[in-house]
Amino acid sequence: MTLDNTQAQALYGNRFATERAPATVFPTSGMVPTDAFRLLEEDLSLEGDPQRNLATFVTTWMEPEAQRIIAENLHRNFIDHAEYPISAEIEQRCVRMLADLFNAPGETTGCRTQGSSEAIMLGALSLKWKWKQRREAENASTDRPNLVFGADVHVVWEKFCRYFDVEPRIVPLAENKYTIGPDDVAPHLDENTIGVVGVLGTTFTGHMDDIAGMNQLLLDLKSERGLDIPIHVDGASGGFVWPFLYPDTRWDFRLEQVRSINVSGHKYGLVYPGIGWLVFRETADLAEDLVFYENYLGKTDATFTLNFSTGAAMVLAQYYNFVRLGREGYTYVMQQMKQNATALAENLKAGGRFEVIGSDLEQLPLVAFRLNGDHEGYDESDVSWQLSAERGWMVPAYTLPPDAEKVKIMRALVKETMSREQVERLTRDIAEACTTLDAKGGAHHRERQQTKIGTGF
Incomplete structure (x- = not known):
């Protein structure tokens, strides 16, 4: 018996083994679940391995119990507080715990966000509205607000200024100076400054701005x-690192002018994307005009958000981590990551090819490094490409912001899933990549294009 095409597909597999996948026209007909699953799996198999992605700050592993919490709650819409009041209560438990972690002096407020991008937008909007209130109370003009921050910030700060009509006063960096402090900020301040941004753990080198100095x-x-003039601390990466690795460093609500802090739960908060948090020093630091009250979902709720519908699963996963790990557990995890980052930094120094940037300073669990001396024929971009092509490691290479754009560096995140054995293997693979490039040269030696790197905000 000869099978027709339909019978053969049902018996042996789907037609997309030999036909193009739907990509431009909405499909006329569907397919069985197994075929749809296979189609997606084959596409995704071509992506990079998250365990070898040393570029992203975003969490790539959670415990099975946390994954079960997520899977069993994907259908819960967080915004439906009347229908899902426990999810709303758990959000506020997390806010109160973060306020305690960040040493808030009394009653506070805050919210979950889709990531630090939304948290930053909301926090900066509150800075603008509170400035407007102060100016109106003085019968002064509110026409030309400005915001002061360094070139070491994530691009979302520039987005905020453009989207919400605020003048960005950006402090440039310099070669061998990759963060900012009070002397850099002072010339830019005036009566129209809505706030100053301090970064806790920059995406470029993992260091912190001199927040205590700016506070003084x-x-x-x-x-x-x-x-x-208040300070907003962008703790997207560092907010879950400094309290555990450097608990005596003052950067948070222990400093009087720090009025709001954002942090990404899906980075060192150890939760899958996307979850961020915004915490205010005091309830009064949130501009009341930005809070909306609605009752069409069955209960009067106060909402402070740019997004509306979003899943509750990652809020619950964050709370799982808080109660699962506690201060001791988070400290243990951060110390393990830092220990392996230190080992990688020492390996790279010992190899003699690389300069490691700022490993003697307080830093995120990462290694920022650049080639030593004159490597004719290739640069850091070539090393990055060679690592990816030969071994599948994703280690980004990029130039720093103005006026440090002549400096190109590489950066390796050392996360919870990276063992000491993987550190040793990465060290060997970097050395082998350089040996290959010594022989064949590279293609990026004169590339000097400024890039704002993404970090999963």
């Missing part, structure tokens, strides 16, 4: 000129 500058300014 603003306290002096308030005393001398009556200008009350």
